[in-house]
Amino acid sequence: MNKPDEKKSRWTRFSAWVNGKSVIIPEEDLFPGGDLRPAPGKKCGREFCRSAEREGERLYSFLSGYTFAAVVVGVIVIGILMATVMALPRFGQPDNPTNNEVSQRYLEKGEEETGAPNAVSGMILNYRGFDTFGESCVLFLAVSCVFMLLLRDEKNTHPKDLAQIAREEAADDSSRDVILQQVSSMIIPFIFLFGIYTLLNGHLSPGGGFSGGSMLGGGLILYVAAYGSRKIQRFFNGKVYNIARVCGLMLYAILFGYYIFTGANGLPNHIPLSIGGLILPIDVAVGLVVACTMYGFYAMFTKGEL
Amino acid sequence: MRPFVENFPFFCIFLAMAVGILLSVSKDGRKAYWISLAVTAVVAVLSAILLGYLMENDLSYTYAMGKFPAPFGNELKVGPLQALLSLTFSAVMGLSLLGGQTDLFADVLPAKQNLYFVMSNLILASLLALTYTNDLFTGYVFIEISTIAACALVMAKDTGANMMATIRYLFMSLLGSGLFLIGVALLYSITGHLLMPNLHDSVAKLVESGQYQLPLTVIIGLITVGLGIKSAMFPFHMWLPDAHGSATTASSAILSGLVLKGYIVLMMTLFVRVFTLNTLIESGIINVVLLFGLLGMVFGSLRAIQQTHIKRMLAYSSVAQVGYIFMGFGLGTEAGIAASCLHILVHACTKPMLFCCAGRLGAVSGHHKNLANMRGSAHKDVVAGIGFMVGALSMIGIPLFGGFVSKLYFANASLLNSQAMAITLLVIAVSTVLNALYYIPAVLAIWSRPEGSSEHSCQAHGKPERDVAFTVSAVCFILLVFALGVFYQPAIQAIEAGLRLM
Amino acid sequence: MRALLENRFAVTAVILFGIGLANMLLQKNLIKKIVGFNIMDSAVFLLLASRGFVEGRVAPIVAEGMADASLYINPIPSGLVLTGIVVSVSISAFSLALVQRIYHAYGTIELDELVMRVKKEAD
Numbered sequence: 001m002n003k004p005d006e007k008k009s010r011w012t013r014f015s016a017w018v019n020g021k022s023v024i025i026p027e028e029d030l031f032p033g034g035d036l037r038p039a040p041g042k043k044c045g046r047e048f049c050r051s052a053e054r055e056g057e058r059l060y061s062f063l064s065g066y067t068f069a070a071v072v073v074g075v076i077v078i079g080i081l082m083a084t085v086m087a088l089p090r091f092g093q094p095d096n097p098t099n100n101e102v103s104q105r106y107l108e109k110g111e112e113e114t115g116a117p118n119a120v121s122g123m124i125l126n127y128r129g130f131d132t133f134g135e136s137c138v139l140f141l142a143v144s145c146v147f148m149l150l151l152r153d154e155k156n157t158h159p160k161d162l163a164q165i166a167r168e169e170a171a172d173d174s175s176r177d178v179i180l181q182q183v184s185s186m187i188i189p190f191i192f193l194f195g196i197y198t199l200l201n202g203h204l205s206p207g208g209g210f211s212g213g214s215m216l217g218g219g220l221i222l223y224v225a226a227y228g229s230r231k232i233q234r235f236f237n238g239k240v241y242n243i244a245r246v247c248g249l250m251l252y253a254i255l256f257g258y259y260i261f262t263g264a265n266g267l268p269n270h271i272p273l274s275i276g277g278l279i280l281p282i283d284v285a286v287g288l289v290v291a292c293t294m295y296g297f298y299a300m301f302t303k304g305e306l
Numbered sequence: 307m308r309p310f311v312e313n314f315p316f317f318c319i320f321l322a323m324a325v326g327i328l329l330s331v332s333k334d335g336r337k338a339y340w341i342s343l344a345v346t347a348v349v350a351v352l353s354a355i356l357l358g359y360l361m362e363n364d365l366s367y368t369y370a371m372g373k374f375p376a377p378f379g380n381e382l383k384v385g386p387l388q389a390l391l392s393l394t395f396s397a398v399m400g401l402s403l404l405g406g407q408t409d410l411f412a413d414v415l416p417a418k419q420n421l422y423f424v425m426s427n428l429i430l431a432s433l434l435a436l437t438y439t440n441d442l443f444t445g446y447v448f449i450e451i452s453t454i455a456a457c458a459l460v461m462a463k464d465t466g467a468n469m470m471a472t473i474r475y476l477f478m479s480l481l482g483s484g485l486f487l488i489g490v491a492l493l494y495s496i497t498g499h500l501l502m503p504n505l506h507d508s509v510a511k512l513v514e515s516g517q518y519q520l521p522l523t524v525i526i527g528l529i530t531v532g533l534g535i536k537s538a539m540f541p542f543h544m545w546l547p548d549a550h551g552s553a554t555t556a557s558s559a560i561l562s563g564l565v566l567k568g569y570i571v572l573m574m575t576l577f578v579r580v581f582t583l584n585t586l587i588e589s590g591i592i593n594v595v596l597l598f599g600l601l602g603m604v605f606g607s608l609r610a611i612q613q614t615h616i617k618r619m620l621a622y623s624s625v626a627q628v629g630y631i632f633m634g635f636g637l638g639t640e641a642g643i644a645a646s647c648l649h650i651l652v653h654a655c656t657k658p659m660l661f662c663c664a665g666r667l668g669a670v671s672g673h674h675k676n677l678a679n680m681r682g683s684a685h686k687d688v689v690a691g692i693g694f695m696v697g698a699l700s701m702i703g704i705p706l707f708g709g710f711v712s713k714l715y716f717a718n719a720s721l722l723n724s725q726a727m728a729i730t731l732l733v734i735a736v737s738t739v740l741n742a743l744y745y746i747p748a749v750l751a752i753w754s755r756p757e758g759s760s761e762h763s764c765q766a767h768g769k770p771e772r773d774v775a776f777t778v779s780a781v782c783f784i785l786l787v788f789a790l791g792v793f794y795q796p797a798i799q800a801i802e803a804g805l806r807l808m
Numbered sequence: 809m810r811a812l813l814e815n816r817f818a819v820t821a822v823i824l825f826g827i828g829l830a831n832m833l834l835q836k837n838l839i840k841k842i843v844g845f846n847i848m849d850s851a852v853f854l855l856l857a858s859r860g861f862v863e864g865r866v867a868p869i870v871a872e873g874m875a876d877a878s879l880y881i882n883p884i885p886s887g888l889v890l891t892g893i894v895v896s897v898s899i900s901a902f903s904l905a906l907v908q909r910i911y912h913a914y915g916t917i918e919l920d921e922l923v924m925r926v927k928k929e930a931d
Contacts, residue, residue, distance in 0.1 A: 063920060067834060070830075070834055071830075071834075074829050077826070077829060078823075078825070078826040078829075080524055081524070081822045081826075084520060084521045085815055085818035085821070085855070086819075087518060088492070088815065089496065090814050090815065091814055091815055091816070091817060091858060091861070093863070096498075096862075097498040098498040098860065098882050098885070099498070099862060100499075101377075102378060102498065102499065102884065103498075103882040103883060104877040106378075106883050107880050107883065108875045108876065109875075110875075117869055117870045117871070118868070118869045118870075119869065119870060120883045120890070123883050123884060123887045124887040126372065127374055127379045127380075128379060128380055128441075129372060129380070130371040131380060131443055131444050131891060132891065133323075134435070134447035135894050137323060137327070137451055138447065138894060138898045139897075141424075141451060141454045141455055141458070142897075142901050143901075144424055144425070144458070145425075145454060145457070145458045145905070146901055146902060148418050148421045148422075148458055148462065149902075149906060149908075149909050150905050150908065151417070153417055153418070156464075156912060204869075205869060206867070210890060242330065242331045243331070246327055246328060246330060249327045250327060250328070253327070257316075257320050259373075260316060260372050261316070263373035264308070264316070264369050264371070264372070265308055265313070266308075269373075293898075297901050301905070447891060450898075450899070454898065454902060466910075466914060466926065466929065467929075467930070469913060470910065470922065470926055472906060473903065473906050473907070476899075477841060480899060480903075481829075481832065483895075484825075484828075484829075484845070487849075487852050487892060488855065491852060491855050491856040491859065491888075494856075494888075
């Protein structure tokens with residue numbers, strides 16, 4: 001009896017939707033309590049004008065359902081993983097599948113093929129150096145992202161904030177902490193020395209670009225904390241920072257690109273193995289990148305500028 | 307000494323990375339933009355030459371990244387399929403940047419524009435690396451690169467809503483990479499290898515001897531879910547509409563056209579090259595993938611129907627289209643995977659075009675993103691209107707457009723799978739109808755003049771400025787979609803040769 | 809029980825992974841979520857590092873003239889863990905920066921309040 005009626009109402013709803021006046025299927029029909037955040041444009045429809053209270057209630061019920069689901073998922077994941085690790089090869093046995101010809105070659109031939117007695121360094125910077133290049137790029141990317149977010153610009157800083165930062169800096173400059181300054185003036189040379197030592201000995205002993213670089217970065221951070229940013233800007237401002245960071249990565253890219261090109265084409269390369277081969281220069285490059293990244297994070301999070 | 311052309315994949319990856327790194331010191335956003343466009347063009351040309359060379363010789367080869375071949379050092383494996391994908395990725399990347407140019411320079415602060423192009427170049431590099439890699443761990447590292455860079459593209463617009471979308475995207479991605487990494491760790495501990503050919507041999511041996519059956523199944527599951535979360539497989543797609551809907555036009559285009567595909571391609575490579583289809587069928591994972599794919603096709607479209615915000619509608623449509631790709635994997639046959647590869651190409655060309663056109667239509671109708679406010683906007687920029695219509699028709703699957711061919715191949719592939727044939731065909735049909743249900747009204751809305759006088763709205767906003775860059779990119783996109791819809795044979799041949807030589 | 813003891817590191821890693829996962833899924837505070845993610849990653853590193861250990865062997869720094877693989881543990885997992893740590897540091901810094909900006913924009917980092925405020929802003 002009311003078939004044409006219904007059809008007509010459907011058609012009106014459809015045309016209303018084409019005209020953007022409402023939605024074709026009200027959201028509750030399909031997903032009761034579904035999405036956390038419907039599109040902003042939807043609020044115009046009559047049925048979407050809810051009071052904030054009801055929104056809150058809906059959110060609450062969604063969240064309690066979500067909590068339950070999350071607990072169930074978590075328990076299932078843990079159960080599966082637990083069963084899996086129990087079925088894995090036993091811990092610490094010499095005949096596990098992992099101790100195969102690959103690790104044997106890294107250990108036995110590593111020194112003559114890469115020039116590094118430290119098999120881990122040899123592996124990450126020479127055999128699998130492309131991965132490590134990607135990894136340095138991850139660091140580079142992360143610090144670029146933090147720049148994008150926190151570098152001061154008209155969108156994320158009010159003049160009020162700037163004034164406050166200036167006040168704080170002035171207060172810091174007028175009364176620097178004497179104990180901190182004295183202690184750091186004694187410690188910082190040793191931190192740098194040890195960082196450089198670790199950096200340059202990455203192919204011989206535990207250490208290398210990542211650990212040495214983070215020590216250097218830590219030294220820089222301590223220096224800024226003790227003496228203020230104005231002092232470090234005399235030798236390490238944004239320009240120098242950018243140059244160091246890009247030079248580090250480009251040095252890695254060029255050296256390793258050359259190595260890949262010659263290696264893949266069966267050409268002889270002219271990298272001497274006696275003084276650490278590729279490992280030493282790449283360690284230096286990685287160290288630069290890591291030190292800059294650590295310092296960049298600190299500078300961005302504290303002041304929003306270099 | 308190998309032929310020089312075989313070095314091209316390595317050149318492409320390093321070129322994109324090096325330019326990305328160097329752009330971080332440039333001060334001028336415009337210059338960085340043109341350099342990035344040049345990089346995508348160079349990569350596209352090199353990939354095209356490589357594709358020609360590989361097709362001519364019917365060849366695939368491994369390229370050691372250094373002196374040491376598998377299983378000792380990193381490796382790339384290059385075949386026709388990889389070359390075709392990298393050609394598409396770089397071309398689409400360039401066209402998306404071109405098409406979203408105006409919005410991009412308006413949305414991103416001038417001081418930070420160069421960082422945006424750092425991200426876009428590193429995304430290109432990571433897409434290429436994910437396509438070419440023959441090493442599981444390289445895959446992990448580049449997954450992370452593309453995750454971080456993609457999040458940066460989302461937040462580049464720098465509004466509160468963007469930040470929320472980014473953090474949601476980031477958390478979901480982190481969960482995905484955590485699961486993927488634990489999968490890699492477990493796989494390493496039962497096989498002792500990270501290079502794909504050796505993994506393949508070890509996995510085959512384990513399957514044959516029946517050892518470590520449970521861990522192997524769990525590993526396949528973890529890797530599938532991990533990559534599935536990142537590529538918006540159906541139940542894990544919750545982050546996608548916010549992230550893709552709120553970003554600037556070029557970002558939305560790059561994210562849904564390309565970044566999702568990088569993870570999918572890696573998953574496909576792992577399925578074919580490491581685990582092999584037979585293992586997947588025996589472990590039952592393939593049925594889960596099929597189920598998720600089918601559900602995604604239906605629910606993605608249903609959610610898209612409810613949207614009035616045009617970019618969110620397109621984003622939900624991406625969920626549905628990704629569902630098609632997973633459905634192809636889930637069929638568990640070579641034909642299904644070939645159809646999925648074709649659909650990857652089609653979607654990579656169509657969706658960025660839709661996003662660019664939507665961005666342009668929004669711009670000419672006074673920066674509205676709501677379909678209601680965009681009525682008649684196609685008359686203000688005819689190219690954008692035509693582009694949107696072509697994209698919509700292709701996504702629905704009308705003959706002559708790219709989407710039709712891939713749907714045809716999906717249907718053909720499903721005929722080969724006797725168990726899932728009926729349900730798959732049914733869902734393809736239902737999903738096609740649902741696609742039509744939201745794309746056709748959208749096309750009608752943008753072409754129909756609003757009630758009242760049309761001059762009134764024209765006067766309100768004035769004559770919109772011409773946007774040459776957008777017009778060029780839209781025309782190229784339209785041609786690409788037509789090319790895929792009419793002259794699809796070469797693409798099919800390259801995909802089939804590529805899968806054979808995988 | 810024996811099996812538990814024999815695989816003690818892997819079991820610990822799974823428990824830690826669970827703690828991290830639960831934190832990531834259930835915490836409403838964004839910073840706690842990030843901490844949860846860090847716990848989760850550390851668990852994976854523990855699992856990975858424990859797979860490389862071989863009883864009775866020493867760190868893989870080859871001494872002069874003793875290039876015998878049966879003396880040293882497997883270097884590969886250590887290298888992979890190094891890569892993983894770097895990735896997790898980068899991502900933590902990125903997400904913390906995001907949280908800082910979100911706090912600036914909305915004045916809270918509790919997820920439920922944030923959702924409410926975003927909604928209010930959209931209205």
